[in-house]
Amino acid sequence: RGWIHKYQYIFMKWSLCFLVGLFAGLVGFFNNLSIENIAGIKFVTTSNMMLAHKYGQAFGVFAVSNFVLTLFSSAITAYVAPAAAGSGIPEVKAYLNGVDAPGIFSLRTLLVKIVGSICAVSSSLHVGKAGPLVHTGACIAAVLGQGGSKKHGLTCRWLRYFKNDRDRRDLVTCGSAAGIAAAFRAPVGGVLFALEEVSSWWRSTLLWRAFFTTAVVAVVLRGLIDILILLGVFGGILGSFYNFLLMKVLRFYNFIYRKGTVYKLVLACLVSVFTSCCLFGLPWLAPCRPCPIEALEECPTIGRSGNYKKFQCTPGHYNDLASLFFNTNDDAIRNLFSSGTNNEFDYLSILLFFFTSYFLGILSYGIVAPCGLFVPVILTGATYGRFVGMLVGTKSNLDHGLFAVLGSAAFLAGSMRMTVSLCVILLELTNNLLLLPLVMLVLLISKTVADCFNGNIYDQLVRMKGLPYLEAHAEPYMRQLAVSDVITGPLQFFNGVEQVGNIVHVLKTTRHHGFPVIDEPPFSDSPVLFGLVLRSHLLVLLKKKIFLHSRTLAGIDALNQFTANDFAKRGSGKGDSIDDIELTYDEMGMFIDLHPISNASPYTVVETMSLAKALILFREVGLRHLLVVPKSSNREPVVGILTRHDFMPEHILGLHPFLLRSRWK
């Protein structure tokens, strides 16, 4: 590779990052604008009808528009791009850990995700937009990285450098950071979120511990300990219970979803109708309250946002529940976070909204449209915080708006278990640095409490989706096992110069992605491990049909018939298949020299290596295949090959059931 290539690479790398940022920013802007407009028109229309006392008609318009939006969003998701459902963060997370789920980063998914998310959020569904924006950002990055769509001719020669796992993963990490940045206008928080939550090559335990230490410093320097402990403890309990319920509901939904796509749509519509009813119906339960004299804004507000919604009340009065329910989620959060509004809400209203918000969030996440968890959790948490603030009353000199922020922090930490990134995100959201030590303290307590009950919601989602996620830490029982204890099945390997028919047979009968290459006499004195060959590279060779007539070495110029582009990693889901390759009987008898296309430096472990240590090597170095070599020298040179699946607890415990009782938790 010359200098030109290097500069091309560097130039492309930065340009791609720039483009990812640009597009993610634009999408975020477009997203906000669309949601504000669609929801705005809806609320203005409805409010005008209510001014004219046409309550039934108002509900009709409200419910129908919500219903249509939800249906549209669900339909395009279910039929056009099923991978766009949900928040998408678990998929991105699993991808960055090395798991390629099909179709998660296609152009189609991207478009559906954007449109679907806008519709879902503007339909007053209790779902957020942050998660979808993370996925959108990651999608943009992946699509750009693989050069648009090959099918539509939108590709570029320079992009060949990015046809490998590492560069693509880096780009996707940037994309997900851009997503959070666009969602919250919190750039630093976005970066931290991507590194802490999404990306795998990072030790989060250490981060969390350092966070603890600095939180202590912050608390020492400020000397503040308050009602916050209570807030944190209950926030943690509520958050982990939220996770628990959410998983139960999702399992139930999955059970329904197995019956067919139509059921997915029906469920989405049901949730939409139920949400509309709650949002429109519950405010009627609240009594009208007279407008406060000291109010800083118009009261009552008619139309779009505003702290004091008129709803059905007479002039000079407002409906406090409507101010929460009958608003976009963002406006409701702004409302709860607003300061100087300590007497705005009634105890009963807040409590009612809290429970509705809590359970609506749980019911809504699992539907087939793209939906995030962030905003609902923030909203529910803010309500919780307000309620605590009202209970404490005048005993604390903190404004109830600040209590709402702290409540959000507590509930977020209880559910998502992040620390630094949450902290910075809330900081950038509220623009109030003085709150930082309090937020840190609440986060710490809440996360600690919640960790006693169950795990991070994203980890639980990854596990439920059956993605083989490699944990950062080995489970204790892995220390009791050697690598040889988990190797299963007969090992498939190739000779350095192998017969075509044999390769085709092995590729057809197994689904492995990597095979050891072993040199045998006459190419070496005794059988010796040469390297590792990938299925995808074998397929390229078979497709080109450049075979040898006898068992000889092909020489170094054999590779000249290929370009680097031939071996570039294909976009997801576009790999060749062995069934597409037709070979004659004569060709089957010919030979291929595998030496030039083998990786001659594969990582290896000795068969007696502790499984826990092999896992560390596998995870830290970011491998896909790990070769196992024998301890004594009088056996075949490779005894097995470890992949990600061999490290999964299910696999190991299936082989060694007696270890089940020594499992951690």
Added chain:
Amino acid sequence: RGWIHKYQYIFMKWSLCFLVGLFAGLVGFFNNLSIENIAGIKFVTTSNMMLAHKYGQAFGVFAVSNFVLTLFSSAITAYVAPAAAGSGIPEVKAYLNGVDAPGIFSLRTLLVKIVGSICAVSSSLHVGKAGPLVHTGACIAAVLGQGGSKKHGLTCRWLRYFKNDRDRRDLVTCGSAAGIAAAFRAPVGGVLFALEEVSSWWRSTLLWRAFFTTAVVAVVLRGLIDILILLGVFGGILGSFYNFLLMKVLRFYNFIYRKGTVYKLVLACLVSVFTSCCLFGLPWLAPCRPCPIEALEECPTIGRSGNYKKFQCTPGHYNDLASLFFNTNDDAIRNLFSSGTNNEFDYLSILLFFFTSYFLGILSYGIVAPCGLFVPVILTGATYGRFVGMLVGTKSNLDHGLFAVLGSAAFLAGSMRMTVSLCVILLELTNNLLLLPLVMLVLLISKTVADCFNGNIYDQLVRMKGLPYLEAHAEPYMRQLAVSDVITGPLQFFNGVEQVGNIVHVLKTTRHHGFPVIDEPPFSDSPVLFGLVLRSHLLVLLKKKIFLHSRTLAGIDALNQFTANDFAKRGSGKGDSIDDIELTYDEMGMFIDLHPISNASPYTVVETMSLAKALILFREVGLRHLLVVPKSSNREPVVGILTRHDFMPEHILGLHPFLLRSRWK
């Protein structure tokens, strides 16, 4: 290990972190208080004398007090704890990368660091307190982790869990985060600093790239591009030139230091006198300016801090240079950052202060007292920013105080090359979130420009100190080498059951820290690698003198004569030496079974493995020893052992000089 042990461990882990945070916070508080008081008394006294027109006497008091403080600080550093000199960040960084420099974390270093830093900063030397506080925090962590001092009986049985590299490193990382947090009252920034700058197990290129992407998002969302590009470019140039000059000066200082400790003190004193002269002398060059009518504070200020220093001026006037020079660094920074003071400074004054500050910073860092780089760089950068702000004048509607913040960001990024952590630190310093996108933009430009010239100042310092720092990325020429190309010298190994005399001989004649253990007949059919044994564990065995009379296996209960504490890692610099162990001739002829104390799962690579890939394994998994096994099976089972030194460019290029021209840069 039972449940009790686990809970003990977890309890200890959190308690230690808590204590580290607590102590670091207290030290930070104490530090600030002392500096404010010492410097305060100094400035009040001097100002009072100047009020009485006793200028000569004022200078005398000022210079002498500075001189005494500097001398004291340097003397205790040079004589009591030489490891406390400098900022300490490079040492901490190298430690976390796996390099144990002697004495850097002793109780003595800690105390000298605290006292020395207070004296150095209060003596008006142009040095900062952040770097020393990072080292202080790390020291606190290390000292607590190794259980206080064994000599003074201040230890605890439970601490045995922390007598290993990993836990101690984690703790030290927390400590350094606490240090920054204490220095700037910036907890999040502290965490990020520790992870980004200090700790090694972290991919900073990716961080930086994600930062770029989110900065683009931030800029897109705000639509702001300004004079900032200019500010960033020149900041980068100034910063990298700063690094260049600093390294030259340090090399010159090191040349002087080789002549003896007295020279160190002389140099420190010279710098102190020179600083005093500059600080007291240069303000006389500035003309007195009339107090502005719209001033928000008292003008002129007499005594401690304040924007408008009276110095020698008549009532109603102030000396703008004195406001910068004749102040603590912190007050000068606050002064420069203050808003609404656009007309406070004269062009000439700012320019003069900038150059003085720039070169004083370079001259002061290398002296033997504990001194940080952060505060001087921020101060110089703030002056630079103010100057640019004044040049731009009314063309921009930005306050000059904000220009000062941006200037600091540019200069910091040009010198230290950090991104996210700097950003958050500046955020927490200025409490102005609206500035964030501008700061990010400036940081990006400045770092990019500066990276064209030279590297991060801390990396350069690490290299100059000769610490074997493992870079995150392999240099390109490593791809051309196999592991076997860098193995040198005869391999020392032990048999599974080895004669005492042989062990003693090998330990005395080599300085290796790990040795392969090889089983030979009759313990196995053919020579086979069993594991790796550490020098420190061999010494424990030799000390206890539990030997076998013949070449037999000792059995599993041989280890019962030892407790885990015997094998615990000693505090730094407290290891046993082979020379302390006296053995009789009879004992020399006896045997030891090495199997129970060997690590039976060492990481291995095949000798044909690419050196670059071996480096990745070594660095990512965090190894100290990496065994090299042969490719073909008819040779001895281990052909070499790789340590950190084998991966150093100097070593490799020494063996293969022809690679020199293909070196990166």
